[in-house]
Amino acid sequence: MDKGQVEKHYSQLRLDPVSNDWVVIAVGRAMRPEDFSKNKREKIDVSEADCVFCNIATQSAPVLEYKNEKDEWQLVVIPNKYPAFSVGNELRKEQQGPYETMNAIGHHEVIIIRDHKKTIAEMSTSEVKLIIDAYQSRYLSLKDKKFVNYISIFNNYGKEAGASIVHPHSQLMAIPIIDPDLNRSLEGSKKYMDKHGQCVHCAMIEWDITDKKRIVFENKEFVVLCPFASRSSFEVRIYPKVHSAYFEKIDDQNKQSLAEALREAIQRIFEVLGDPAYNFFLHTAPCDGGVHDHYHWHLEIMPKTGTWAGFELGTGIEISTLEPDKAAEFLRLEKNV
Amino acid sequence: MDKGQVEKHYSQLRLDPVSNDWVVIAVGRAMRPEDFSKNKREKIDVSEADCVFCNIATQSAPVLEYKNEKDEWQLVVIPNKYPAFSVGNELRKEQQGPYETMNAIGHHEVIIIRDHKKTIAEMSTSEVKLIIDAYQSRYLSLKDKKFVNYISIFNNYGKEAGASIVHPHSQLMAIPIIDPDLNRSLEGSKKYMDKHGQCVHCAMIEWDITDKKRIVFENKEFVVLCPFASRSSFEVRIYPKVHSAYFEKIDDQNKQSLAEALREAIQRIFEVLGDPAYNFFLHTAPCDGGVHDHYHWHLEIMPKTGTWAGFELGTGIEISTLEPDKAAEFLRLEKNV
Numbered sequence: 001m002d003k004g005q006v007e008k009h010y011s012q013l014r015l016d017p018v019s020n021d022w023v024v025i026a027v028g029r030a031m032r033p034e035d036f037s038k039n040k041r042e043k044i045d046v047s048e049a050d051c052v053f054c055n056i057a058t059q060s061a062p063v064l065e066y067k068n069e070k071d072e073w074q075l076v077v078i079p080n081k082y083p084a085f086s087v088g089n090e091l092r093k094e095q096q097g098p099y100e101t102m103n104a105i106g107h108h109e110v111i112i113i114r115d116h117k118k119t120i121a122e123m124s125t126s127e128v129k130l131i132i133d134a135y136q137s138r139y140l141s142l143k144d145k146k147f148v149n150y151i152s153i154f155n156n157y158g159k160e161a162g163a164s165i166v167h168p169h170s171q172l173m174a175i176p177i178i179d180p181d182l183n184r185s186l187e188g189s190k191k192y193m194d195k196h197g198q199c200v201h202c203a204m205i206e207w208d209i210t211d212k213k214r215i216v217f218e219n220k221e222f223v224v225l226c227p228f229a230s231r232s233s234f235e236v237r238i239y240p241k242v243h244s245a246y247f248e249k250i251d252d253q254n255k256q257s258l259a260e261a262l263r264e265a266i267q268r269i270f271e272v273l274g275d276p277a278y279n280f281f282l283h284t285a286p287c288d289g290g291v292h293d294h295y296h297w298h299l300e301i302m303p304k305t306g307t308w309a310g311f312e313l314g315t316g317i318e319i320s321t322l323e324p325d326k327a328a329e330f331l332r333l334e335k336n337v
Numbered sequence: 338m339d340k341g342q343v344e345k346h347y348s349q350l351r352l353d354p355v356s357n358d359w360v361v362i363a364v365g366r367a368m369r370p371e372d373f374s375k376n377k378r379e380k381i382d383v384s385e386a387d388c389v390f391c392n393i394a395t396q397s398a399p400v401l402e403y404k405n406e407k408d409e410w411q412l413v414v415i416p417n418k419y420p421a422f423s424v425g426n427e428l429r430k431e432q433q434g435p436y437e438t439m440n441a442i443g444h445h446e447v448i449i450i451r452d453h454k455k456t457i458a459e460m461s462t463s464e465v466k467l468i469i470d471a472y473q474s475r476y477l478s479l480k481d482k483k484f485v486n487y488i489s490i491f492n493n494y495g496k497e498a499g500a501s502i503v504h505p506h507s508q509l510m511a512i513p514i515i516d517p518d519l520n521r522s523l524e525g526s527k528k529y530m531d532k533h534g535q536c537v538h539c540a541m542i543e544w545d546i547t548d549k550k551r552i553v554f555e556n557k558e559f560v561v562l563c564p565f566a567s568r569s570s571f572e573v574r575i576y577p578k579v580h581s582a583y584f585e586k587i588d589d590q591n592k593q594s595l596a597e598a599l600r601e602a603i604q605r606i607f608e609v610l611g612d613p614a615y616n617f618f619l620h621t622a623p624c625d626g627g628v629h630d631h632y633h634w635h636l637e638i639m640p641k642t643g644t645w646a647g648f649e650l651g652t653g654i655e656i657s658t659l660e661p662d663k664a665a666e667f668l669r670l671e672k673n674v
Contacts (some may be wrong), residue, residue, distance in 0.1 A: 024441050
């Protein structure tokens with residue numbers, strides 16, 4: 001936005017056709033990226049000597065290990081020490097008062113790269129690809145296990161985004177249930193497919209690519225965009241352009257392309273918002289044995305630009321104060337010299 | 338928990354029978370309240386001279402004003418300067434690409450008490466009652482207006498909980514939609530009623546009162562408890578003991594009792610967690626003209642004891658690391674001398 005231009009206040013409700021959730025885009029003041037980068041990541045220095053992850057490869061038995069040509073580990077995957085979902089042989093369902101309960105059976109793993117300080121924003125495409133290789137490898141190893149019906153892969157960067165350990169890492173949780181949130185997105189995309197004969201995500205991407213305004217970056221296989229029904233300011237999604245429900249089926253060329261898209265997205269967020277805390281996570285079809293071909297896998301990146309407050313917690317309606325069109329404009333780096 | 342007692346790691350999935358959401362209670366380490374009070378409210382000093390709310394009563398036209406016997410204002414309600422929902426005459430629904438949109442029509446008000454620094458934890462019951470009087474008064478004024486189908490009343494305390502202004506205040510948003518989140522809770526309680534012939538919240542409260550473990554405080558009319566399917570550690574809910582769907586029907590005696598229950602809850606959270614940031618919000622039946630007698634209104638208080646990270650954002654499943662039984666034990670102040 002040009003300096004001095006005064007933006008009129010307006011707010012709009014937008015329905016996400018996948019999740020069926022309403023969001024509010026409420027634009028009040030002319031917003032600059034600086035207004036969002038107040039929530040900067042708190043820099044916490046933990047020395048390599050004190051870091052629990054720096055020597056993890058030698059101290060625990062990794063379930064996956066990638067080494068370089070010098071036989072030094074580059075990435076390991078280990079079981080989480082305090083798992084939210086634990087390995088077990090029996091799914092015990094119990095009724096406790098009016099509540100249904102079950103033991104949280106499953107897998108909770110941590111994906112750790114060797115470099116203590118290098119964040120994705122500072123990595124090369126091939127370094128990011130190594131992480132994606134690990135995501136896929138672990139996904140394939142776990143997806144057919146008993147009691148595994150959904151696998152969530154995610155990355156928390158910065159304390160404000162819930163990362164309790166500074167050393168860069170991602171996490172994976174293989175869980176026995178499909179939450180109503182996920183179910184609704186599966187239903188939403190099924191409903192759209194039945195009605196329009198097209199994948200709802202494909203329709204969204206097509207509209208975005210034609211409209212151009214919310215596109216941040218594209219390569220042959222992937223598109224990086226700010227969704228029209230953004231859950232928060234500067235939310236970014238990465239979609240494969242060719243319809244595919246299942247992340248785990250991605251081939252090597254596509255992994256390379258995804259690595260580039262992810263690096264581009266995170267580097268731009270890093271640059272525009274000044275190293276903010278963020279989360280990113282994978283949304284892919286469940287591995288519950290059902291057919292979910294109508295779904296369209298993707299990555300979502302949510303920089304910590306706002307706080308879930310009483311309204312969001314009480315209603316489930318998220319409010320963001322920046323239009324996705326403007327966020328994409330900033331992230332295209334058009335305003336930078 | 339006694340010092341030195343080592344708690345076994347376990348985690349359990351619990352289904353909230355109202356919202357139909359799963360939560361995970363993952364208990365790893367022996368947790369003390371200090372482990373949660375790291376997320377302390379950041380103290381920001383804004384002098385009364387610089388405070389936009391200190392002189393608001395004289396600078397804007399309040400929609401509600403309570404004065405004391407000396408004719409000094411004690412509480413005012415004003416329209417929000419940057420409303421997420423704005424007053425309008427026409428609900429314009431539009432299809433934009435694959436998205437349904439509408440203008441965010443409604444009301445967004447701020448409820449301000451005069452004292453610049455006095456938080457609810459430091460108030461008397463009658464001071465808290467004044468706030469509840471204002472909630473009810475504004476609710477009744479707005480509920481029959483055109484385009485108002487749900488009214489959310491909430492309080493954000495501390496920057497970490499999304500409060501952008503230090504001066505204590507609550508907010509109210511009267512909105513044209515009922516979000517799927519709210520709809521699911523209405524459906525969940527309806528389904529339970531149809532199946533069991535009883536209100537699901539009444540069943541939950543009854544079980545909690547018999548079980549005692551999660552009860553924090555009770556008076557004749559209200560019960561303060563930590564819910565079995567807590568969304569976060571130290572979540573607290575306040576329920577009227579006698580079934581009622583509609584907050585706005587509360588009488589004076591019950592408002593007095595609710596004020597006491599809210600003050601007790603917040604004071605205990607303040608004491609145990611050391612003045613944390615928190616949100617509280619009202620859940621009550623919509624005012625959309627439908628019959629929602631099966632619902633049971635209540636207040637939810639969520640101290641900021643954790644962060645929504647990649648797993649929560651990606652799946653909608655919230656994880657808390659403290660059992661509600663233990664949270665209630667702390668909040669009963671049994672361990673204090």
